[in-house]
Every structure is written in C-alpha cells, then in structure tokens.
Amino acid sequence: MTKIQRHRKSAHLHGAVEHNGVLYISGHAAHDLSQDMAGQTREICDKLDALLADCGSDKSRLLQARIYITDMKLKDEMNKVWLSWLDGADLPARATIGVADLGDPRRLIEIATVAAVDA
Amino acid sequence: MTKIQRHRKSAHLHGAVEHNGVLYISGHAAHDLSQDMAGQTREICDKLDALLADCGSDKSRLLQARIYITDMKLKDEMNKVWLSWLDGADLPARATIGVADLGDPRRLIEIATVAAVDA
Amino acid sequence: MTKIQRHRKSAHLHGAVEHNGVLYISGHAAHDLSQDMAGQTREICDKLDALLADCGSDKSRLLQARIYITDMKLKDEMNKVWLSWLDGADLPARATIGVADLGDPRRLIEIATVAAVDA
Numbered sequence: 001m002t003k004i005q006r007h008r009k010s011a012h013l014h015g016a017v018e019h020n021g022v023l024y025i026s027g028h029a030a031h032d033l034s035q036d037m038a039g040q041t042r043e044i045c046d047k048l049d050a051l052l053a054d055c056g057s058d059k060s061r062l063l064q065a066r067i068y069i070t071d072m073k074l075k076d077e078m079n080k081v082w083l084s085w086l087d088g089a090d091l092p093a094r095a096t097i098g099v100a101d102l103g104d105p106r107r108l109i110e111i112a113t114v115a116a117v118d119a
Numbered sequence: 120m121t122k123i124q125r126h127r128k129s130a131h132l133h134g135a136v137e138h139n140g141v142l143y144i145s146g147h148a149a150h151d152l153s154q155d156m157a158g159q160t161r162e163i164c165d166k167l168d169a170l171l172a173d174c175g176s177d178k179s180r181l182l183q184a185r186i187y188i189t190d191m192k193l194k195d196e197m198n199k200v201w202l203s204w205l206d207g208a209d210l211p212a213r214a215t216i217g218v219a220d221l222g223d224p225r226r227l228i229e230i231a232t233v234a235a236v237d238a
Numbered sequence: 239m240t241k242i243q244r245h246r247k248s249a250h251l252h253g254a255v256e257h258n259g260v261l262y263i264s265g266h267a268a269h270d271l272s273q274d275m276a277g278q279t280r281e282i283c284d285k286l287d288a289l290l291a292d293c294g295s296d297k298s299r300l301l302q303a304r305i306y307i308t309d310m311k312l313k314d315e316m317n318k319v320w321l322s323w324l325d326g327a328d329l330p331a332r333a334t335i336g337v338a339d340l341g342d343p344r345r346l347i348e349i350a351t352v353a354a355v356d357a
Binding site for chain 3: 020021022061063064065066070072075079082083088089090091092093094095096097098099100114116118119
C-alpha cells in the first residue's frame with residue numbers, strides 16, 4: 001500500500017497529487033492576464049518553481065509537459081521563456097496543442113505537468 | 120518485471136490499463152447526448168465509478184483529470200456535478216481545456232483520468 | 239532514489255523521459271505534411287516504433303495515448319492505421335480530441351503517449 005499525498009487544495013482541484021514518487025500537477029495559467037505570451041509563460045514558470053519546491057521536487061525533474069495555447073503563432077514567444085527557464089539537459093517530454101479556449105480570451109497559455117519527486 | 124493489466128476492451132482502446140499501481144483511464148463521454156452539460160457529466164461520473172470498481176480502485180484515488188469541454192461557458196455546470204461527486208479532500212490534479220470538437224456537436228464533455236489502484 | 243533517463247534531445251524537448259519503469263513520450267507528428275491522415279498516422283506509428291525500441295520498450299507496452307486531430311471527420315482514417323499497427327490485445331487507454339490547431343494547417347494529427355519499459 002503506497003500513499004497518495006495531495007498538495008495545495010483549491011475549490012476545484014489540488015495543485016499537485018503525489019503517488020509512487022510521481023507528482024501529477026494541475027494545469028497552471030497566469031493570474032495577470034494583461035501580460036503577453038512571454039509574461040504569462042514566465043508567471044507560470046514561477047508558479048511551478050514554487051509548487052515544485054513545496055512538494056519536494058524542482059524543475060529539473062519534470063517528466064512531461066502538456067502546453068495548451070490558444071494561438072500557435074505565439075509559440076516562439078512561449079518557447080523562448082520555457083527554454084530560458086529549463087536547463088537543456090532536463091527538458092521534459094512535451095506536446096504543444098493549439099486549443100479553442102482557455103476560459104478567458106486573454107488567457108493565452110496553460111501548462112499541465114508531471115514531475116518526479118523521488119529521483 | 121511488472122505486469123500490464125488491461126480492462127474493458129472495446130474496438131479502439133481499453134477502458135483502463137494498469138501498470139505499477141497506476142490506472143491509465145481512457146477519455147469517457149456520455150452515451151446519451153440529448154443531455155445537457157450537467158447530465159453528461161453525471162453520466163461520465165457514474166461510468167467512472169463502475170470502471171474504477173471493476174479495476175479495484177475508486178474515485179477517492181483519482182490522481183489526474185483532463186477535462187475537455189467544447190463550450191467553456193458551461194464550465195460551472197460541469198463543476199457543480201464534479202464537486203458533488205468527489206469529496207473535497209480527494210480532488211485530483213486537473214486541467215480543463217476548451218477544445219474544438221469531440222466528434223459529435225452534441226458531445227459537450229470528455230474526461231480522461233489517471234487513478235491509483237494500490238494506494 | 240530512482241533515476242530519470244532522457245532520450246532523444248531536440249531543441250525544445252526530449253523525445254521520451256523515463257522514470258520508475260514508465261516512459262513519458264512527447265507528442266509526435268508526421269514530418270511529411272503532404273500526406274493525408276492515413277499517411278501521417280502511419281509515419282507517426284513508424285516513429286514510435288523506432289523511439290520505443292531505442293528506449294527498450296515496444297508498442298505492445300503502450301499504456302496511454304492522447305490523439306489530437308484537427309478534423310474529427312478524419313478519425314476513421316486514423317483509426318484504420320492505428321488498429322492495423324497495434325495488436326487488439328495491447329490497445330492502450332486513449333482519448334481522441336479535436337483541437338483547433340497543431341501549428342501548421344497541413345498537420346492533421348499529433349499523438350502523445352505513455353509506455354511501460356519494465357513490463
């Protein structure tokens with residue numbers, strides 16, 4: 001019997017749920033939606049840094065990222081921030097998907113990840 | 120060598136595939152598409168209850184949910200059902216994504232999940 | 239302490255990241271976008287065969303597939319290739335999602351998977 005550990009409860013979800021050394025992390029979006037793609041991506045990376053630290057992990061242990069963006073023409077702006085945030089040696093497996101709607105027309109990006117905690 | 124166990128084979132997929140204490144569950148949609156968002160979500164939750172029971176798990180052990188909906192304006196209706204189904208203490212990590220098409224214009228929602236079986 | 243092993247580094251991601259016997263595989267699309275849905279799907283399956291072999295796994299150990307397509311009317315063409323590629327006994331859990339954009343109007347499909355390496 002292994003245990004499930006949940007972190008950062010909010011109204012609709014936990015920010016992260018840990019099981020068997022793996023951290024399933026909720027989709028994160030920027031709070032300040034007046035920002036452009038680079039700014040929103042930067043805010044998400046900062047949030048992930050804080051969340052991962054809370055859960056005993058860090059960005060070098062990201063395993064998988066699903067990056068949902070509403071305008072694929074802005075992909076390069078996102079990539080610039082993503083690649084400056086992560087060490088090239090640690091880049092997670094990734095899929096980048098152009099989606100119809102992230103709930104607010106100003107919300108340009110949401111990132112859902114999986115990370116290791118025991119590695 | 121661990122084993123892979125597959126559950127509920129259909130034409131294109133297995134309803135769930137188990138490996139190392141983790142259950143990867145296919146996207147589920149409602150069968151009765153005449154229902155509104157609340158009804159479709161309720162039907163999906165009922166299906167997940169049955170599937171999880173078949174696989175030796177239950178809704179308290181959901182780790183991750185990806186909720187795909189075609190109209191983000193209906194998110195609150197979905198949330199009401201989702202939150203009445205799950206105990207707040209057990210809410211999984213989640214991403215809710217507005218997608219272009221779920222294959223039938225009346226299909227409003229599809230939910231893909233990951234659950235623990237050994238926790 | 240388990241280890242993370244990364245495979246096939248490219249500019250933005252690793253093709254696959256392994257942790258605890260699980261392989262998180264990046265979204266794959268066809269390189270030759272002049273192909274129709276069947277051809278693009280076939281190219282992705284071939285790429286996955288090669289990637290899985292590189293990582294010590296194979297298609298019989300796929301656990302989860304997220305299939306993103308831009309035109310759900312082409313789902314049957316994709317299914318035909320997918321089902322001829324995989325043995326029915328091994329079909330992974332799956333969600334098939336109609337997305338807005340995969341970055342190039344000719345890119346019809348992208349497939350992100352999770353596979354076992356130790357099973």
